Amino acid sequence: RPFQSTYYDHKMRAQPALLRARxxxxxxxxxxxxxxxxxxxxxxxxxxxxxxxxxxxxVVVPDEPLKRT
Structure with a gap:
């Protein structure tokens, strides 16, 4: 088994060391x-x-603008 320098296994689940640290x-x-x-x-x-x-x-609401034809 190769050395792992992470707190997660190959399925990205937290290992017991990480759970103990948290x-x-x-x-x-x-x-x-x-x-x-x-x-x-x-x-x-x-x-x-x-x-x-x-x-x-x-508040004063202005009238509708004049429509130019």
């Missing part, structure tokens, strides 16, 4: 990912809510 970070990374997703969704929801409350009644 194990301490799984929970922290999951919590961080959930926090970032929550932040993005809350900013998006706030923006949509703030924009939907805008009233454009004070």
């Amino acid at each position: 194990a301490p970070y799984i929970v922290k990374n999951t919590i961080t990912g959930a926090a970032v997703c929550t932040l993005v969704i809350s900013i998006y929801a706030y923006t949509i809510r703030a924009i939907s409350q805008d009233e454009f009644e004070d």
